[in-house]
Amino acid sequence: MSESSLSLVDTLNAAFASATLPNRLRALRKAVDGRIVFTTSFGIEDQAITHALAESEVDFEVVTLDTGRLFPETYELWQRTEEQYALRIKAFYPDAHAVEALIADQGINGFYYGLDMRKACCEVRKVEPLARALSGAQVWVTGLRGDQNAHRSNLGFVEWDAERGLLKANPLFDFSRDDVVAYTKANHAPVNALHEKGFVSIGCAPCTRAIKPGEPERAGRWWWESEDKKECGLHVSTEGRVSRVKEAAE
Numbered sequence: 001m002s003e004s005s006l007s008l009v010d011t012l013n014a015a016f017a018s019a020t021l022p023n024r025l026r027a028l029r030k031a032v033d034g035r036i037v038f039t040t041s042f043g044i045e046d047q048a049i050t051h052a053l054a055e056s057e058v059d060f061e062v063v064t065l066d067t068g069r070l071f072p073e074t075y076e077l078w079q080r081t082e083e084q085y086a087l088r089i090k091a092f093y094p095d096a097h098a099v100e101a102l103i104a105d106q107g108i109n110g111f112y113y114g115l116d117m118r119k120a121c122c123e124v125r126k127v128e129p130l131a132r133a134l135s136g137a138q139v140w141v142t143g144l145r146g147d148q149n150a151h152r153s154n155l156g157f158v159e160w161d162a163e164r165g166l167l168k169a170n171p172l173f174d175f176s177r178d179d180v181v182a183y184t185k186a187n188h189a190p191v192n193a194l195h196e197k198g199f200v201s202i203g204c205a206p207c208t209r210a211i212k213p214g215e216p217e218r219a220g221r222w223w224w225e226s227e228d229k230k231e232c233g234l235h236v237s238t239e240g241r242v243s244r245v246k247e248a249a250e
Contacts, residue, residue, distance in 0.1 A: 009158050009167065016157040016171065021048065021183070021220030022056035024171040028158075029058040031168065034138035036060045039090065039130065042200050044079045044191050045172050048180050051189040052171075055087045060141060063133045067125035068099070069204040073193045080152075080190045092129040099124060100170070109206060115225060118207075125204070131164075139167045145180070146173045177217065186250045 008031060015027040029036060036061045038044035039052065053060055082089055086226030102124050103110075110119035134140055146155055161168040172180065175202070184191055194202055198208070200217045211220045218229075 005160055005167070009160055010155075012157060012158040012167075012169070016173075021052040021171055024157075024169075025052055025056045025058050025060070028139060028141070028169055028171075029056075029060070032139050035136060036139040036141060037079075037137040038062050038141040039133060040064050041144070042074050042081065042192055043143060044177075044184055044195055045175075045180050046187045047081070047191050048175075048183045048187075049141065049143055050081060050085060050087070051184070055187075061090065061137075062087060063090045065126050065129045065133065066093050067204050068094065068225060069125065069200070069206060071192075071194060071202065071205045071208075074158065074202065077190060077192050084190055090133075092133045094125045094129055098128065111207065112224060116223060118225070127225055134164055138233055139169055140152065140164070141169045143172055144170045145175050145177070146170075147176055165223060174178060218225065226232075236244050 004245070013032055015031075016024045017026060020208075033227065036058075038049060040050060040062060041064065041240050044239060055061065058106060074171060081087065102121060106113075106120070111121045140161065155170055155173060157171070157173050158167055158169045160166075175183075185188075189217065190204075192199070192202055194210075199213050199220060201221050202208055203221055205220055209220045210222055216227075
């Protein structure tokens with residue numbers, strides 16, 4: 001990581017701390033030349049950012065990873081979001097040959113039978129398409145919140161993603177879920193109908209369920225696995241770390 005990149009990270013972290021969500025996005029756009037890519041999965045956090053993007057009128061690219069296994073409600077929200085904000089959201093799809101090989105090897109729902117099989121599915125359907133989506137980008141904007149689980153609490157507002165060689169901005173890092181819900185309601189941002197049915201964190205249909213009272217937010221993701229580090233690989237380094245703050249300092 002260069003000294004200029006480190007200085008930019010520090011500058012943006014200071015600017016983000018007291019700024020509103022739209023102003024955080026404006027500060028990011030003002031500070032960085034080149035492509036800024038926001039990846040949305042149409043969860044409530046991403047809907048808050050999408051609304052803030054429309055309000056701030058900054059030229060971020062908005063993309064999504066269509067795994068082919070999303071809920072019907074997610075596709076319906078995708079359409080509503082584009083219509084409400086006069087926005088075209090670019091989709092990145094898994095490589096067809098890779099999907100064919102994956103299913104030939106493990107079956108249509110092989111991810112239920114082993115962690116390695118589930119990670120292989122996420123690799124094909126999410127991680128590789130993300131690499132294409134971020135190719136040539138200077139900044140990746142996410143909807144991560146620091147309180148979603150213990151592993152994400154180490155993230156910063158803005159950090160250096162050493163693996164991908166770009167800045168990673170998490171403008172909702174200091175938001176609670178209640179903050180996000182309040183923001184979307186106050187601004188009439190469209191949200192996934194599944195949230196009203198107990199689905200808090202929404203991903204692929206076969207890998208997501210509603211949570212029970214008292215369960216943590218991400219208990220509904222890959223619920224058949226151990227609670228330890230349940231991530232799909234999008235926000236994890238090759239060493240298995242969710243945070244890349246230490247990597248930036250090395």
